[in-house]
Amino acid sequence: MVIIRNPQERRGRSGFIPDGATGRSRILADFDVAIAGEVNLDLILYGLDREIPLDREILGDNFEMTLGSSSAILAHNLSVLGMRTAFVTRVGSDELGRIAIERLAESRTDLSHVIRSAGGTKTGVTIILPHGRSRRILTYPGIMFEMTCADLDIEYLASARHFHLSSLFLQKGLHAGLPDLLRTLKRRGLTISLDTNDDPEDRWDGVLEAILPEVDLLLPNEDEIRRIVRRETVEEALDLLGQRIPLIAVKCGPRGSLVQRGSERIPAPPVTVTPVDTIGAGDSFNAGFLTAWLRGESLQACGRAGNITGALSTLRPGGTEAFRNGELRQGFLKQHGFPIGGLTGSVR
Numbered sequence: 001m002v003i004i005r006n007p008q009e010r011r012g013r014s015g016f017i018p019d020g021a022t023g024r025s026r027i028l029a030d031f032d033v034a035i036a037g038e039v040n041l042d043l044i045l046y047g048l049d050r051e052i053p054l055d056r057e058i059l060g061d062n063f064e065m066t067l068g069s070s071s072a073i074l075a076h077n078l079s080v081l082g083m084r085t086a087f088v089t090r091v092g093s094d095e096l097g098r099i100a101i102e103r104l105a106e107s108r109t110d111l112s113h114v115i116r117s118a119g120g121t122k123t124g125v126t127i128i129l130p131h132g133r134s135r136r137i138l139t140y141p142g143i144m145f146e147m148t149c150a151d152l153d154i155e156y157l158a159s160a161r162h163f164h165l166s167s168l169f170l171q172k173g174l175h176a177g178l179p180d181l182l183r184t185l186k187r188r189g190l191t192i193s194l195d196t197n198d199d200p201e202d203r204w205d206g207v208l209e210a211i212l213p214e215v216d217l218l219l220p221n222e223d224e225i226r227r228i229v230r231r232e233t234v235e236e237a238l239d240l241l242g243q244r245i246p247l248i249a250v251k252c253g254p255r256g257s258l259v260q261r262g263s264e265r266i267p268a269p270p271v272t273v274t275p276v277d278t279i280g281a282g283d284s285f286n287a288g289f290l291t292a293w294l295r296g297e298s299l300q301a302c303g304r305a306g307n308i309t310g311a312l313s314t315l316r317p318g319g320t321e322a323f324r325n326g327e328l329r330q331g332f333l334k335q336h337g338f339p340i341g342g343l344t345g346s347v348r
Contacts, residue, residue, distance in 0.1 A: 031110065032294055033078055034086040034160035034190075036152055036174070037071020038144035038167055039100050040124040042318055044279065050131050066279075066318025067103040068126050069144075070166035070197050073280045073319035077287035077309065079107040080323045081340070083294070086110045086160055090117055090147040097123035097143075106324070113156050117143060128279055133253075135279065139200075144170055149177030158188040162294055165192075166283070168208060169199040175207040182214040193217035195286055196224055204228050212244055217293070219286050221251040234258070238265070249303060251285050251310070257303045268303025271311035271336055280319015285310035291340055301339040308336045 047061030091097030124142035256270035288309030292302040316322040
């Protein structure tokens, strides 16, 4: 295997950075956020009926290939929003992996610790069939099952202020060492956020129970939070999880978001748009919320920030295309009062 070096220079060390999550400060942190996760391309085929017959050639009306995977979409969009982001992943020695990494590098995410496997395992790929606000998601996991905690440079991760994990149930190779990894990062002063995403086996157990005590911020959608604790309503789920997790931000789709800290619940109204594509909107919400939270904004502003970036994502296919369009991104953030100054400058 070989290490992929980022074509962009690694960003310099920062000065004094206030940590709005904990009230502490981290001095000379290399990165705002470190992410260890999966990367793949999304192949999106539009215009198909919900019921697809067998043994027929079915024609779609549009096709897009975009950067996919929750972890990579979040890393890309955090970087575009001005957060210094470190990303660790394992990719195959194939064209899909090359294209995905090149697309992610455009955002200036630090990729100095990405590993390209020399073995035969291919980079994963996801085929998405949108049907209005719902969609079918078909994934070949490929190499995303293979990254283990032994692949992670703890000093590199600990040079950030915050660590985030997405797609918990797809990253099976990390499970064995994940509780120890999170405890180590907490001891080093990092805060931890988690977006489990869906569990394809619909079990919602295993390593999840072991790592929840280390999580400072949970970022589920309404369906996920109910499934995590097997409750019928979001309110019941929040009652239970609020006793274990300091901060929870629930993505409520067209109804905006709901943030809970202790017994306090703070709704944030939606940003109304006509969506082109909702793929990646949840990951884009995470990017806006984390950007605001790590810069010390109020929880109401954090929820609002997440709603703005989630809505922005829906204006183009996939989870990153709207963020890649500098004119669209800057205009939308300005129009809706994105609550972080200095993020609507020149196109990268």
